[in-house]
Amino acid sequence: MNHLTELERDSLCELFNISLGGAAKLMSEMISDEILLTVPSLKLITESEAKNFENLANKDVCTVEQKFVGDIGNGSAFLLFHKSASLEIVKMMMKDYVALNEVSQFEKDALSEIGNIILNAILSNLAKMSNYKIETQIPEFFSGKYEELLLNRNPNSNEDNSILLVFIDYQLKGKEIKGYIFFILNFDSIKNLSRVLIEKLK
């Protein structure tokens, strides 16, 4: 199993800590409510481990995928919600703009926009901190079973060492709404990124 040294892991945790602070602020702005973030948990897991990840296996979820390419390699970032939470988030985002009974019409578009903003903020910060050039593609929204959405869309699934990196769960204050952010990159890309970050911190 591939692994990172403690220093490599710490450098990546620091990167995501900083990036998520900005992302949480943006999401709070969008839904006019406070977002609580856990300290990022960094896990390198294989596809098969990911299938049984936390309480997501066999669950209906919505996800927004943002593919990216560049110095970091090819990868995907995912913002993922339990299906039951998605409409609640859209209601909070759209309450000033449409009547409540119209909100469901905007679910796909609104979640795509949230994903676009949050994932771009994280990737932009990653690019800034690493000096990597990263180009993002237009985000795509998917709804269905967790396993099908996240794992079948792994861009590196035909490569050895293909892994999922990083999950962060976040919670809306006072609400039972949880979400996750996943990154899929191959192991070499993650290792290289951590080394670049360590060099910058020296």
Next chain:
Amino acid sequence: MSQKKALIVDDSTVTRLMIRKIISENHPNWEILEAESADKAKSILPDHLDIDLFSLDQNMPGTLSGLDLAENLKSNYPNSKIVLITANIQDAIKNRAKNLGIDFVEKPVTPEKIIPLLEKI
């Protein structure tokens, strides 16, 4: 006072709706046009030579980005205000917008970010 006209170009229905509402609430007499891509915007421009405000998303499906469209618009609409709306806050995007002399707004769109721009028109 003559009626002003705005064109909102964004592939997100939600963002178009938000910008439309912010403009309408502050300037109820403005005419507001919408297009879901830069290519679509280009197709309707010949019928609208008097647009005062262009709100352009940076990343859209099609052949042109918001900045690409802004470059085209600078010469044909020298007196119009062009605003780039972007979730992609990389320095290269910001610098290109600055070099073009256009404003940019980082998503999410909020009244606090849009209203000051409207006051300049």
